[in-house]
Amino acid sequence: MTTIDTTDTNDMPPQDPNAVSITINGRTVSARKGDFIIAAADSIDEYIPRFCYHPRMSSVGMCRQCMVEVEGPRGPMMVVSCMTPVADGQIVRTDTPQVKRAQEGMIELLLANHPLDCPVCDKGGECPLQDQAFSHGAGESRFVEEKRHFEKPIPISDLVFLDRERCILCDRCTRFADEVAGDPLISFTQRGNNTQVMTFPDEPFASYFSGNTVQICPVGALTASPYRFKARPWDLEQRESTCTTCSVGCRTVVQSSRDELLRYQGVDSDPVNWGWLCDKGRFNFQSTNSDDRLSTPQIKSGDSFVASSWSDALDSVARVIRHSREGSVAILGGARGTNEDAFMWGALADAAGITMRDANLDDGLPASIFSYPQATIDSACAGGTVILLAPDIKEELPVLYLRLRDAVQKKRIRLIEISSHETGLTKYAWKSIRAESGTAAAAVPGLLAQADVSAQLASGPVVVVTGRPNLAESASHTMDALSGVLAVAPSASVLPVLRRGNVRGALSLGLAPLNGNDAATILEASAKGDVDCLILLGADPLSDVADVDLARRGIAGAKFIVAIDTFLTDSASHADVVLPAAAYGEKDGTTMNLEGRVTSVVQKITPHGTSRADWMIAVELLTLLGHESNFTTLSDIQRAMSAAVPGFGSTTTAVAIKRDGVVVSVTQRSPESAATSVAPPRNSYEFRLDLSRKLFDRAIGTITSPSLANLAAEANIFIHPLDLDRVGAAEGTNVRVSNSHSSIVLPVRGSFSIPRGTAWVPFNQIGADVRELVRRNESIIDVRIESM
């Protein structure tokens, strides 16, 4: 089992040598050298109106709304407070007639060409321009001329619409795209009064982060298709929560109206997401509202399902568990749920003697990854060196990519990347080497022994960001490479980047494999007929296990399958009993992100149909199996969790009120010694298969969100353009991809991001399934590519 220590990340900072003291409207404010006046004013709630200023982006001083008066040698000077740094002894006034005159004048100018179509504008009611026109404007406009006209709105991407008439040209969206996201796909065109934001010809604003521009737009110029005309802000209710789409754990507010989820907005959590969200996390609320959701328990009868009552369904599940042979019940999954869900299912498994459990689906790293000294996102971005032994962070954990990219751009850290193909972070890396799958461990010592690299490693803290870079490659290769890094940099800490929402919580709270019985072992056992009851706790092995043959055999071999899920997934359709689960936004609890940070998730709407939270199902089964259970509410579970898991309790109660959560560091008592893998000899005629995820794929939460469903690409196989000749295939033509296990046909594409000899196939896209060629007992997969 695990022991847990609690570290409060909000210790008092040491005395700051850069402290300065300024006076704003007669009040003394302490600030740091380099702060701007507007930030200092914010810290004492002296509100200075602003449009272009955003604390997470560089100041541009474009809107000129934040003018204030500063005492100077020649009397009071009007300055823009978002550009003027504080200086010791500075005297600032934000309330003089001159300031008021300037601010009113600026509002009037901004409103001059603004259409004032507030009654039909989505932003109306939560619009900084509207609000500040009331709070800091003169109250009427003297602009009688005809306003500027543009075609409106125009789509600038699949998700975002632009209304140039409403735009006040604050440079927030364009600055975000360039500075924060690194996708400078929107920019100003034209000049003067005709200036407008626009995409480049034939290049849509296809950024994974486009939704943030909608959130930070201070007017209704940018709107996102999933929310357009869905609600008025004053009808929305909101609660602060944590996104569990991936394991970064971005803070969000969940907004609903009429008991329907309508929007997520990013919340600025300093140690995590800084207010940003990726488009997948932002817009997949549509999935919760989907008509395809499971609404009642269903029992298989012949080839089809029959709706049943919860009591009948749970009875039959309890009966099967009770009648199963000892050690023949297995639980797969749990990463989708809350900590409380995982804890209750772990407790149920303990009580019922279920020893086969795994929250990973053979696509992560062994839980022993948590036994190394752990890093946080902040500690990785604070300074020193970050070594990436990871999948493409931009594709899998987009907001972590933003944080790492920011740390590189601000020259705080240097990235060293070892990867099998170029990733989103490659161009920000200080050193980036391509090591084909299976050879990373061999490449590590040589790379780290280079003089400049060892000097860099010695210059500061080292953090290894590690995850599963290639699903067609055994995890042991990554673990070997990690050992290699730690041999050179023994004081390095590790930031595990397992992708699934609450996988760390589930693994820490009772759903980690026991005695090495991981998901693959469980499916193998099931294939042999050793599993009488297979419980799929939000798991879909047929879609998610890289060795699809194993998944298929495992599902087929299980005598009885219980699927607890929100949708009837591929695997769930093979189940004997399907229980509808409450989705994100439909249940309260806590979650744990990839750092081990525990934060709250909240219920905002009534669960769909009769669906229930996972923990409720576990409690019911516990009772039906004849165990004493005192659990009726979430707080009962949290109390039990505190008692059972040392150190956890003080966090769960505090979490509900704390935005940034609490980092719980988990130490594995006995790290398993993973068997090292040696890549088999390389046949130079073959390509090494590289199977990794893109942000948008056929994941159930994505394809059931209408606005995201079309963003998944067609399945392709990517090879180096020079290898196209070797294969004898033209770009875009079909090729046969085969090995001794199977053969599939895929269109081939050339990409310079892929090294020669490697074939990259994005995981789970529309089209032929390359997983047919993957067998997990082979530590790497080589394939032949032949033109047809």
Add this chain to the structure above:
Amino acid sequence: MTGGTWKHAPGFYVGDRPQVVTSRFQYEDSYTLERYLATDGYKGLRSALARPASEIHDEVRNATVLGRGGAGFPAGNKWGLMPQGVWPRYLVVNGDESEPGTYKDRLLMECDPHQLIEGCLIASYAAGLSQCFLYIRGEMALAQERIAAALNEAYAAGYIGKNILGSNFSVDIVLHWGAGAYVVGEETALIESLEGNRGMPRLKPPYFPAANGLYGQPTIVNNVETLANLPWLLNNGTAAYTAIGTATSPGTRMVAVSGHVNRPGVFEIINGITTFRDLLYGDEFCQGIRNGNDLKAFVPGGGSAPWFTPDQLDLPFEASQVGPAGSMLGSGAVMVMDSTTDIPRAALTLTRFYAHESCGKCTPCREGGTWLERILSRVVDGKGTDADLDQLFEVGESICPGAFPHASNEKLGIAAVPFPYRMNTICFVGPSAYAPVHSALTLFRSEFDARIVKRTMIKVTAVSE
């Protein structure tokens, strides 16, 4: 030598005055290397290279060579603002002369490109600059051609490039031309444009590119005329230079006069001494107002300067006197309006230019400039009202808070408001749009009053009565 002697270059009028930068304008082939070498060309560079760089820098500083671009900041002091030991550092020549009424740099580039090149080389040597960029306004095709040809000649003759004239001093000069934006004449916008970005001014602070300019490196931005002064200074020495003009404004300066004078053109006048009256009425200069008309108003320093009336004719070209009088010398362009001028329309012409040339970056200029233009058009078209005239001041107040500089006027009984103005904008384009409106309305209100539609207020009787 192919060319003979011209009376003068087209548009240039020489008088009986010292010629610092225009001495070669009399030759038809003034732009060739051959002519340049025959008239003391590159002699200043040779003498500079024989002395330590710091000495040259001191010489320029002691001579108080004022910047001729508009702000009048002494070049020697500007060079001294660069941080020590940061390399590379650049010289950028601001040849994006686009202030309405200004065409002096154009003549300097067209008629004497080698003089400018020699000036660049001397500046680079004195201030320790490793690379020079010559940024020429996009519309000046002839200037670009002549500079390009001159650069080729100078490279071939070893005046530019590696180990110039056998010394250890090496510098390259890169020619670049603009795409037609007025604001690129502003030094930080010029740097942005040179870097390949949209020509928009940078935010201040940092106030001077000397610390952080082109590609984030220390950069000196000098006007064409400023640099063209250097060869003469090196040839004749500080004493000869400061002997011309006044102590605070030594040397000569190029002035471009346009508008209702008998002889518009470019003149090299004596800094600090020549008065506007000399310039407009002097026989060696403009020879009076056309058709013997009365002078109504004139713009003393380019389109963005507040206007003067005949009351200010006796002011000399001296910043320390023109500033308190309510305007600026700016880029050395005088625009003259005689008694037949339609003042509201003249103001509109200038305001329309600045509104059009706004880069769109900051609100007051982008929205305010256009708004001024639209209100003013309405007034000029005879459709304005009393409220519109007040509104012009109101919009101006949003661009430039507080009192806006203007000249005094005896007839109207108003005192001058000294230059400079305060501004809510990032750069001077916004205030420039307001300056003509403000001057015209302040000094010639009656002409506007005559244009507006008088509206009769109908008294509303309360129902309860």
